[in-house]
Amino acid sequence: MSHVIWQVGANIYGLMYLDQHNNEVDAQVDRHGHLEQELRQYDYSMFRRMLKSSMYTSKLTALAEDCLRLDPRGRPRVRELVQRTREGLAPYLEKWQRTRQCPSLLVNVV
Structure with missing residues (x-):
């Protein structure tokens, strides 16, 4: 199930940033892949800075970040x-x- 949770996080990220193919998620994983042991050991998120947003709540960004943790146990x-x-x-x-x-939704289209 932890893989499914990862996919949920990737989908949340893709919807938040209109990244249909999760290219930035894949790029972050590639950039930090060599640091996987350290990231897991210290429970560091490689997405912390990426997921700061003025359009979305901190709870939503924290949920996406938690789902995308390298260590499945986290x-x-x-x-x-x-x-x-x-x-x-x-x-x-x-x-x-x-x-x-319905609450209004502000979406910046690039």
Whole structure:
């Protein structure tokens, strides 16, 4: 399942940055592949700086980062992924239930 969690993180990243083929994720893995042992040992994320965003919440970027951890043991379990997703969506669903209006979405197209 940890591979599936990695793929979920890659999909989140791809949607956040409109990187349909996850080219930047692959490039980061290639750039840091030789450091895998150190990254795993110190639980360092190779995506920490990449995932800072003014358009998305810190919770969403942290979730993507956690799913993309090199060490599979550091990735969230399925239940945690579902719970964190529900918590992240809750404010938007509550607003929709109150107002019946979808929150506006700002997307910068490059």
